[in-house]
Amino acid sequence: LNDISIIELFFERNEQAIKETDVKYGKLCYSIAYNILNNSEDSEECVNDTYIGLWNAIPPKRPDNFMAFVCKITRNLSLKRLESMKRQKRAHEALISLDELAEVLSDDSVADGVSDEDIGKLISVFLRGQKEDVRRVFIRKYYFFDPVSDIAKRYGFTESKVKNMLHHTRTKLKDFLIEEGIKL
């Protein structure tokens, strides 16, 4: 079923919408949740919570890009769950990703009056200015939280190349955010 039809099912309050979403995006949602939480049960629950979130959001919302909308909900829910997880149970690689991003822009260095959405828009501008490879690797790492080894496999790079790409992109992003007046 295409995304528009699935959205229509949500609008009709047809429960088949959930099943179709699960068939089409269940695995993707699970992989995002698992990358963040590193725990099958929590990840399953996040995927289920994503469906509840979709059910509650559509209608009234009619997302232009359903796949990205689904991913965003799973990502947000998983990060929220990660916050409440016990330190010992958190996924090591996801925490590294969080720290790496925090080094680019720590909370206390964000200029006043700038929202997370504003920062997101600027990161989009920055990423559009990068090579396709660089952009994809960055998003796989910091949006989908893929492990470096998976990214290397996906794009046919060595792990060290992926690490280097990420390092350079973070440095460039940091400079970009300073130039844009987001980072003090």
Added chain:
Amino acid sequence: MKTPRIVNAVGHIDDELVSEAADGKKTAKNRAWLKFLPVAACFALIVSAIVIIPTFREPKVPIIDPPVDTTKSAVESTTADDSTKEEDDTTEPPEALFAPYTFASFEEFEKHEKEAGEKGVSHYYVPSDLTEEYRLTQISKRDGIYVSLTYTLSEVSDETLSEYDNERLSTLICQYSLYSDGKKALESGYIKNGFEPIEYDGKTYYRWDEHAENDPTKQVIGYEIAFLENEELIYMHLPAVDTFENMMKHAT
């Protein structure tokens, strides 16, 4: 732990960028193999002709997935509102996907499992030596993931603890994993996450203590253990109302 703002900000990047990275398209790094493509195509054609032609002469058996009977969901019977329920069998409450299925008694659970056919479990793990103080409050099941038994220990309360911590101090959970590879699940779900190996009664268990307010300097409210029993993974949260050794008798 608070999620850094920039992590949330990355969640706001343009949908097109997300789609582009999600589509799984690999970046071709080395295209040298392309020059062999015509040769490979010819070879594939010859091989497929050899393989396919004889199969036309054989009777074919359709390979169709058996229909999944979704009408037996325990959730359906407890959550569906009859007044709004459609006659159409193709729709079911979305809650059916939001399992766990929950049951109040062993009888109810076992009846459901018998009716569930292949998806039903034939055995599960129960804690031993529970006194009457432990009251079974819920059995929950997620297909292919776990069967979980929750017991509440009555009259346990510590004024110095928060409501959540008090609840943990009075709860015993016994979770029988339905993962096919218990060893791998133990490794990735518990050992990698800080559960420490201990020897108890000649057997290896993995232990992690839960402290009040998740603060290691505060009192232990629960002993969490994970172990393999006949290669199957068992996880238990034992309320810390007694010494670890005494509480372990419920796990063994």
